[in-house]
Amino acid sequence: MHENKKAAIPTRVIGLISGTSVDGIDAALVEIYGQELDLKIELVAGETYPYPAELREKILALCAGASVSMAELALIDDAIAFTFAQAAQNIQQSHQPAHLIGSHGQTVYHRPVGEGIIYKKNTSHSPLCTDKDYRVSTHSPLGYSLQLGRGALIAHLTGTTTVSNFRAADIAIGGHGAPLVPRVDAYLLSHPHQGRCIQNIGGIGNVAYIPPRQGDWLSKIRAWDTGPGNSLLDLAVQHLSDGAKTYDEDGNWAASGTPCYPLVDQWLSQDYFHLPPPKSTGRELFGVTYLEQCLKDTQAYQLNPADILATLTELTAASIAHSYHTFLSEMPQKVLLCGGGSHNLYLKQRLQLLLASIPVLTTDKVGLNADFKEAIAFAVLAYWRYLGIPGNLPTATGAPTEVLLGEIHQC
Structure with a gap:
């Protein structure tokens, strides 16, 4: 059991997620009691907020492989973060403010372990880097997963500490980064x-x-x-x-x-x-x-x-x-x-x-709301990250060990 040093119990946390259907943002405001085996949650409010039509079309196009410039990708990233921040603000209306936000973001690309193409430098000691200094390998030792809607901007817009980018740490040690729930x-x-x-x-x-x-x-x-x-x-x-x-x-x-x-x-x-x-x-x-x-x-x-x-x-x-x-x-x-x-x-x-x-x-x-279960889960994962409790399960993701999930962005 990990000692709770950073947050009082119960803690109000908002979980945010938009899944692969890109239907909209599921937001859950929950009160969390306990930590692990004694974990209990109370759903205070749950709501789904649709994306603006134009933004949803851009996300779906991106997921389908559309080419965009880095400048446009940055705009989409910020637009998603802004929409997630709005959802977090809206779900708190008429309720006491949350202490923490856990945002999964919007997945736009996921490549499992062992797929894709990477480039490895040959054992050449040439001071110049040329094409012939590289060879292509068809299997990457690490997976890749990209979620847009950066947590730093959500924290800035809401004034609430935000945990995001949950999949990266599991992927970094050889896991799939999924499923995390x-x-x-x-x-x-x-x-x-x-x-x-x-x-x-x-x-x-x-x-x-x-x-x-x-x-x-x-x-x-x-x-x-x-x-x-x-x-x-x-x-x-x-x-x-x-x-x-x-x-x-x-x-x-x-x-x-x-x-x-x-x-x-x-x-x-x-x-x-x-x-x-x-x-x-x-x-x-x-x-x-x-x-x-x-x-x-x-x-x-x-x-x-x-x-x-x-x-x-x-x-x-x-x-x-x-x-x-x-x-x-x-x-x-x-x-x-x-x-x-x-x-x-x-x-x-x-x-x-x-x-x-x-x-x-x-x-x-x-007793667990089926519509907002995933959003509730990312509220819990954010809560665990804040308390220093690992969130992944190696038998699920294939990672060799437990690891803290998510990056903390202070407001």
Whole structure:
């Protein structure tokens, strides 16, 4: 147990995050009690603040690989920080001010460990640096993840100490920098006798398997990105509706169609689904290019729009179930959903069918708000960073050791 020297308990903290769906900024104002095993939170207020339309378009374009100048990138970075700061200020209205902000920021690029291209200098002792002094390696020893919305500007604009850039420290020691929430899940959602899967369905799906809270249970936690969550569904809805819709409300459109199971099996043969954890992914894989290939694949089966959405929804559900069956040594006794995808009733029904007798509920059913769970988690991670408590879980990120997460920006 770490001694609390810096903050009184309870501490009011704001958690801010915008996920891979780029829907808007989830803000949670929480009061935090305790530290680790005795950790408890109270959600004082939670709200989602949409991005200005022009900024959202720029973020989505950047995520899709659009070229921008460094000057424009700096402007986007500051615009995101300004919008996050506004969210932090708005969520505090009518409440006592927060002591601390934890901002995840907006991910615009994520490259897992072992991918990408780096340049290594040859053993030449030439005083001049030329092209021939370098050779190309196709595997980087470290991952890379970029979140925009700099914490220093949020601290300056709000007058509140802000912790940001949470993924960097885990990546710096060889981890994926994702998923970062499982340690929070472990303390808030574990059960003394029940193994649980906490399944977040944002743009990308990620799971944390939390074993019964017995013995050396923390070392047995497993977590990874399961694959697409809402990313392909939202892109498909926008495409199939000619921009009239941005998501499939309650999964009603998909529910009116019929999944094409041979296509689901074909898509599940993609390498990522068979890569053992720890692993992480993002829009770089399950984005526009991936959807375009999926849409081409549907042509051979002459699927209508509802059938296409039903099939893509089945891929999300099937990839989650496949992950559990493939990578868990034992199946959970309960699955708890959170994130935007937890509202997709059709997706939830399909997942329940694939998991048979295992109850599929939401974290609301066990007292933790499913819509703001991720924002709550980054409030806790900021709180831990301020107290000097490690936030990552090596069995989840693949890092060799625990490490403090986030950079502290004093106001």
